[in-house]
Amino acid sequence: MAASINQGTVINNIEFAQKALEIHDIIPLLQFTRLQDLLVSQQGKLDCRLSGGRDANNSAYLQLQVKGALPLLCQRCLQPFDFGVDIDLRYKIVRDEAQLPAPEDEGDDEDFLLSQADMPVLELIEDELLLALPMAPRHADDACAIAGGEAAANALKNPNPFARLEALKSK
Numbered sequence: 001m002a003a004s005i006n007q008g009t010v011i012n013n014i015e016f017a018q019k020a021l022e023i024h025d026i027i028p029l030l031q032f033t034r035l036q037d038l039l040v041s042q043q044g045k046l047d048c049r050l051s052g053g054r055d056a057n058n059s060a061y062l063q064l065q066v067k068g069a070l071p072l073l074c075q076r077c078l079q080p081f082d083f084g085v086d087i088d089l090r091y092k093i094v095r096d097e098a099q100l101p102a103p104e105d106e107g108d109d110e111d112f113l114l115s116q117a118d119m120p121v122l123e124l125i126e127d128e129l130l131l132a133l134p135m136a137p138r139h140a141d142d143a144c145a146i147a148g149g150e151a152a153a154n155a156l157k158n159p160n161p162f163a164r165l166e167a168l169k170s171k
């Protein structure tokens with residue numbers, strides 16, 4: 001199925017699942033208007049795939065996969081870095097809210113969508129991206145200029161005692 005995903009893309013999500021349809025698109029970051037304030041650059045694209053089907057219990061589901069990177073600002077060293085995105089989520093489609101599990105019964109690995117004749121696809125993807133973003137984005141410790149500097153400084157302050165022992169032995 002050749003289709004692209006943009007602001008106007010809507011699907012009938014239950015029909016999409018029942019017919020096991022699929023849409024796949026490489027979406028420019030510019031399309032995600034709610035993300036713009038968080039991005040240091042609008043250069044880049046995300047590989048997005050939405051597919052439908054029925055699980056072993058014959059329940060209709062949607063599967064969303066999003067891969068790529070978001071250019072964010074490291075809150076520690078204030079340098080831009082690529083935050084890796086690898087979303088792979090399955091949503092069970094329910095007909096009405098009565099079928100939603102009570103919050104205390106909801107499993108961590110189960111997501112739900114209400115059946116909807118005109119579900120905006122881009123909005124679903126953007127919601128998940130916003131949820132995936134860290135509160136304070138920053139480099140991994142070994143990739144951050146400032147964290148790396150701190151680690152090096154600590155190593156100087158607290159030399160490995162065994163290294164000192166080795167040095168004594170070799171005298």
Ligand SMILES: [Zn+2]
Pocket residue numbers: 074075076077078079138139143144145146
């Ligand atoms: Zn950093």
